[in-house]
């Protein structure tokens with residue numbers, strides 16, 4: 001029996017798994033097809049694909065800067081060059097901050113951290129029970145698996161649903177709302193002069209990233225990832241599954257209009273709705289650890305809305321476990 005069971009292979013799950021694996025036996029489960037969580041890479045063909053969640057990382061803290069620099073040296077991460085167009089007067093552009101991306105996809109950090117971990121995908125945790133000092137986990141394949149220690153890294157609403165019977169801490173009762181995001185991925189006619197990204201000031205379209213400018217693959221098309229604003233997605237997300245075509249069309253029309261790119265044929269289009277994309281408020285605690293029951297929680301939403309926040313939360317949990 002593995003000592004620690006970790007749910008989630010995003011930055012929080014992969015970081016805590018990597019840290020614990022030095023001294024403990026660890027097993028990880030994720031309901032998704034592969035690693036990365038909200039930093040996953042949607043592969044289309046060969047190396048071709050889209051970063052459809054996290055667009056880039058821009059480290060803020062000293063420790064995370066060092067971590068990112070080390071991964072650049074190891075050729076796991078790299079700097080995203082080219083021309084990034086900033087069209088938003090309400091947000092301040094921080095030109096000092098680099099845009100850092102995975103060499104092959106933005107889930108490269110999780111892949112690297114999980115290199116030595118026993119990972120099991122396509123396994124959704126449905127319910128948890130605590131009996132005789134063990135965590136008994138019921139998965140969607142009907143199997144009940146038991147572990148001494150459990151670490152959860154799900155988005156806040158999913159975490160609350162799974163664990164509210166077992167966590168007696170004020171953080172669980174906070175009225176936290178995670179914003180939605182609607183992402184549309186498109187392939188259009190190639191234009192060698194395309195910019196690398198656009199940050200828009202618009203009620204519907206927030207951002208567009210040019211996947212070809214990341215220099216990971218050669219494609220005969222220009223691949224663009226379009227991401228909505230939170231406000232628009234919050235209104236549309238519950239019906240997005242039924243309105244994918246319509247919502248994508250609104251975003252694509254906006255993209256051509258705002259970027260001044262000549263409207264061309266859409267060769268490929270895919271819509272992905274993120275119900276829980278991020279939350280902008282932080283908690284007083286950066287992670288949760290119950291040393292008696294051996295139940296831990298780490299996730300970005302403790303700290304902030306960015307990938308770095310998940311990494312910080314996982315390190316904080318590791319410190320608490322190691323005390």
Ligand SMILES: Cc1cc2nc3c(=O)[nH]c(=O)nc-3n(C[C@H](O)[C@H](O)[C@H](O)COP(=O)(O)OP(=O)(O)OC[C@H]3O[C@@H](n4cnc5c(N)ncnc54)[C@H](O)[C@@H]3O)c2cc1C
Pocket residue numbers: 007008009010011012013029030031032036037038039052053054055056057058123124125126153154155158181183227274276277278298299300301304305306307308309310
């Ligand atoms: C559209 C979008 C754009 C973003 N852009 C940026 C950006 O440019 N820069 C940046 O720094 N951050 C960005 N973020 C935020 C960043 O992606 C997150 O902060 C970070 O990835 C969160 O990592 P995490 O490990 O805490 O959670 P997650 O990545 O959500 O990981 C949780 C994992 O748990 C799994 N899981 C959940 N419930 C269960 C269950 N019951 N059973 C099994 N598995 C389960 C999920 O499948 C998932 O893999 C963006 C997010 C989105 C959605």
